[in-house]
Amino acid sequence: MLEAARRWKSVWRRNAWVWRKGARTALLGGFVEPLFNLLILGFGLGSYVGRVAGLPYLDFLAGGILATSAMNAATFEGLYLAYTRMAVLKTWDGMLAAPLSLADVVMGEVLWMGTKSLIAAGLILTVLAGFGLASGWAALAVLPLAFLAGVCFGSMALVVTSFARSYDFFVYYITLGITPMVLLSGVFFPSDALPPAVRVGSECLPLFHVVALIRPLLAGGLDLALLGHVAVLLAFAVSMILLAIWRLECRLTQ
Amino acid sequence: MNSPRPPVVVARQLTKYFGEKRVVDGLCFDIRQGEFVGILGPNGAGKTTTLRMLVGNTPPGSGELSVLGYAIPVEGRTMRARIGVVPQQDNLDIDFTVVENLRIYGGYFGLAERALKVRIPWLLELAALTDKAHARIGQLSGGMKRRLSIARALINEPELLVLDEPTTGLDPQVRHNIWNMLRQLQNEGLTIILTTHYMEEAERLCGRIILMDRGRILADSSPQVLIRDHIEPHVLEVHGANAENWRRSLVRLEGQRCERVGESIFHYGDDLETLVRSLDSWEGVHYVYRRANLEDVFLKLTGRDLHDA
Numbered sequence: 001m002l003e004a005a006r007r008w009k010s011v012w013r014r015n016a017w018v019w020r021k022g023a024r025t026a027l028l029g030g031f032v033e034p035l036f037n038l039l040i041l042g043f044g045l046g047s048y049v050g051r052v053a054g055l056p057y058l059d060f061l062a063g064g065i066l067a068t069s070a071m072n073a074a075t076f077e078g079l080y081l082a083y084t085r086m087a088v089l090k091t092w093d094g095m096l097a098a099p100l101s102l103a104d105v106v107m108g109e110v111l112w113m114g115t116k117s118l119i120a121a122g123l124i125l126t127v128l129a130g131f132g133l134a135s136g137w138a139a140l141a142v143l144p145l146a147f148l149a150g151v152c153f154g155s156m157a158l159v160v161t162s163f164a165r166s167y168d169f170f171v172y173y174i175t176l177g178i179t180p181m182v183l184l185s186g187v188f189f190p191s192d193a194l195p196p197a198v199r200v201g202s203e204c205l206p207l208f209h210v211v212a213l214i215r216p217l218l219a220g221g222l223d224l225a226l227l228g229h230v231a232v233l234l235a236f237a238v239s240m241i242l243l244a245i246w247r248l249e250c251r252l253t254q
Numbered sequence: 255m256n257s258p259r260p261p262v263v264v265a266r267q268l269t270k271y272f273g274e275k276r277v278v279d280g281l282c283f284d285i286r287q288g289e290f291v292g293i294l295g296p297n298g299a300g301k302t303t304t305l306r307m308l309v310g311n312t313p314p315g316s317g318e319l320s321v322l323g324y325a326i327p328v329e330g331r332t333m334r335a336r337i338g339v340v341p342q343q344d345n346l347d348i349d350f351t352v353v354e355n356l357r358i359y360g361g362y363f364g365l366a367e368r369a370l371k372v373r374i375p376w377l378l379e380l381a382a383l384t385d386k387a388h389a390r391i392g393q394l395s396g397g398m399k400r401r402l403s404i405a406r407a408l409i410n411e412p413e414l415l416v417l418d419e420p421t422t423g424l425d426p427q428v429r430h431n432i433w434n435m436l437r438q439l440q441n442e443g444l445t446i447i448l449t450t451h452y453m454e455e456a457e458r459l460c461g462r463i464i465l466m467d468r469g470r471i472l473a474d475s476s477p478q479v480l481i482r483d484h485i486e487p488h489v490l491e492v493h494g495a496n497a498e499n500w501r502r503s504l505v506r507l508e509g510q511r512c513e514r515v516g517e518s519i520f521h522y523g524d525d526l527e528t529l530v531r532s533l534d535s536w537e538g539v540h541y542v543y544r545r546a547n548l549e550d551v552f553l554k555l556t557g558r559d560l561h562d563a
């Protein structure tokens with residue numbers, strides 16, 4: 001197990017190193033957009049809506065935006081950047097010529113995607129704390145959850161990437177998968193507002209559980225009931241990782 | 255005739271299908287420590303596929319394969335810690351400098367930074383890249399990239415080096431450069447397997463040639479033996495506007511073989527002096543009279559049509 005972790009880390013380290021080289025731009029892009037969304041929607045919409053689900057709208061929205069940013073960071077990495085490494089630069093071929101298996105490469109990649117989400121969440125959390133939107137130590141629990149969310153969405157993105165023949169393919173996933181998911185997962189409004197049938201469906205979406213975890217934690221409430229959502233995410237992550245390994249093995253080692 | 259050297263690669267009835275198509279078809283061969291083996295064959299012969307199976311990157315459809323005593327593909331990952339691989343298409347990490355590439359790659363092998371500090375300068379020296387140590391990959395010429403790919407494959411002090419067309423697309427000088435590098439490595443005891451489309455390269459470097467076509471082995475021996483066993487000793491190669499007219503003017507000669515490849519006419523035989531003299535009276539023909547070489551064997555054994563087209 002230690003030996004395996006060492007191999008995953010070597011893949012992780014490569015990506016982390018590339019990221020560090022361009023970190024300044026990456027950091028800027030990473031939190032400017034979510035911050036815009038938060039402030040414009042939060043103050044703009046918030047002035048009409050007032051309180052939602054017992055929270056001022058800005059507070060309500062903060063959790064949703066943070067969850068979405070964590071998802072986006074890993075999704076972007078798992079689609080565009082992973083595809084580049086796999087199909088354009090053939091970075092993975094180089095790794096597979098070394099004593100790494102495809103499972104090692106996928107694990108290293110997925111852990112890196114978790115890290116990207118962690119970084120994105122960390123940045124936003126800092127800003128939220130500055131605005132007084134994250135209070136109490138419980139908010140720090142958001143960070144490991146963002147990592148877990150990154151693993152979920154990163155591995156799901158890798159499954160999509162395993163089918164891709166060009167970058168264009170990702171537009172389908174984003175418009176048909178990611179965008180509706182954001183709208184249905186309680187990011188902008190509580191999912192109680194959805195018709196009951198849709199609501200049940202929305203509870204199957206991973207982002208729903210991420211939002212359901214992050215929002216109360218930002219407000220400072222640690223609750224054992226939240227563990228149910230963690231369990232769902234863990235199960236989702238494990239199945240997506242296995243699926244990604246299997247799919248990429250079909251594609252790359254035939 | 256048992257060689258005392260242990261086998262590095264043992265392949266038995268190695269076969270691979272892509273869909274219905276049998277791309278590698280029942281290969282049997284042993285490669286022993288210290289050998290320098292060239293795998294030759296037309297485009298699509300199955301060379302790359304064979305190498306990919308060998309390094310454990312794609313499972314054989316059937317047959318047995320072991321490399322350095324490891325069963326492949328089951329123990330492929332462990333085995334790869336002890337070999338070096340240079341791919342047909344460079345996959346250097348363009349986000350990094352030359353040294354960073356080597357450090358990252360060493361990381362995949364689990365090599366300690368301390369060991370790399372010693373190893374990397376030595377590799378840079380070998381690849382004549384010492385003054386490019388901190389250059390980005392984009393600033394390197396094709397030849398430098400290729401040499402770096404080879405250096406990278408040596409990061410783990412491998413016992414076997416596998417190269418897929420290491421000199422394709424490089425200018426003659428760079429090719430000589432790489433040949434020197436490989437020869438030096440062989441002298442240090444490394445076992446080397448390469449594929450190439452350059453017959454001269456194979457003839458110069460390889461102690462043994464495995465000639466493949468359509469997934470099968472057509473011949474397997476040293477270049478000298480191949481030439482001796484498969485082809486007449488002399489070749490007359492004729493081309494030019496009038497070449498065809500010249501050929502038609504010939505009376506049928508005994509003990510000779512005549513073939514056409516594209517616009518050239520090849521005559522093979524023990525002694526072709528008379529034929530050469532017959533060319534003196536012709537304008538508009540160019541010819542070369544020479545000893546038979548590996549290319550002649552290649553053309554003869556693989557057939558002359560372009561069957562990958």
Ligand SMILES: Nc1ncnc2c1ncn2[C@@H]1O[C@H](COP(=O)(O)OP(=O)(O)OP(=O)(O)O)[C@@H](O)[C@H]1O
Nearest residue numbers: 254272277295296297298299300301302303304342
């Ligand atoms: N992933 C694949 N899927 C389907 N067919 C493939 C695949 N890889 C190779 N082939 C086919 O298998 C055959 C052998 O290919 P291979 O790349 O091994 O040939 P090669 O001898 O290396 O040729 P070249 O000299 O052009 O590099 C070719 O007909 C090729 O089209």
Ligand SMILES: [Mg+2]
Nearest residue numbers: 301302303342
């Ligand atoms: Mg090839």
